[in-house]
Amino acid sequence: MIDHLALQVADVAATAAFYTRVFAPAGVREAMRYDTPGGPVVGLCGPDGHPRLWLGPLAEGTDRPVHLAVVAPSPEAVDEVFALAREQGVELLHEPRVWPEYHPGYYGAFFRDPDGNNVEAVHHTFPTGPA
Template sequence: MIDHLGLQCTDPAAAAAFYERVLAPCGVREAMRIDTPHGPVIGLAGPAGEPQLWTSPLEGPGNRPVHLALAAPSRDAVDAVFAAVQEAGAEVLHEPREWPEYHPGYYGVFFRDLDGNNVEAVHHGFPAP
């Protein structure tokens, strides 16, 4: 169900280093780092090697939503989530599309829940030919 979780941090690099240190016995290590103008976005992975815990810069003062990504079984499911979000009148942050900067075949939609959290439905796969 949960694909990954993102935490906004005052110092994403320090937060990632903290998690890496205290969760080392669980096999947690840095797997990916994306430098942005606002600071690094760092993906931490467990023994399976896929980044599932992310630290990123704060969105803004007083605004610190959690990013929760849920695994979708297909691209059609991502599109269906998008339709349901629109029907519910929720704020769409990013319409469904491929996000090649994450990896080829990463297809997701991003929206805000009722409490302002950044929620994503994501499918990891390639489009049908």
Template sequence: MLDHIAVQVSDVEAAAAFYLRVFAPLGIREAMRFPRDGAFVVGLCGPDGAPRFWLGPSTGGPSRELHVAFAAPSRDAVDEVHRIAVATGAEVLHAPRVWPEYHPGYYGVFLRDPDGNNVEAVRQERVET
């Protein structure tokens, strides 16, 4: 449904390194980067190669927690995101598990990125009832 999302971060390089390493099991990689106002804007993509998740320098102002969920190809990929997040010292908000309150096939891990945002890797499977 979304075409793309852009997030303003305090340190583009640190944020890009976090997303590229932690979410690598989902196929997320850098698609492009370009300079802007003495810093860089980085576009990340999934397997289709289209930059849909953008990181840019913060322009100040009030901050709010953002929640972004990345689609995972399997539960194993969700577990691998969790493993990498723990290895990098990221804060784990909720370890991987099924979230039946969302629906029985919802399997996800919730983390904090370097700017305090709530980021998730999720595998949504259809479960016959």
């Protein structure tokens, strides 16, 4: 389980706007913003209000795209996130689908954010009843 993740990005404001727009169906919003000598730092949160994704200025010489998976409340929210990412014109990696190789009921979609990071919206549907 991830407590928080910090990404170094080329344009903090643009990337914060991207994440809050595309992941709005998952409840992502800006929780806080503060200035540093290198530029602004933004903390994004989900419905619980705790900043878990931090965006800060790109450190010189850094080229480290990462993978970030954001939980979506339903498969429909995964579809909506993917549609919003498409509207933003970013690179689309994988259309929404079930990924049984991860586990039964793993429904996800993958795309790149404006800085080239591999971003995923995922919903986990677990079987109920006796094992």
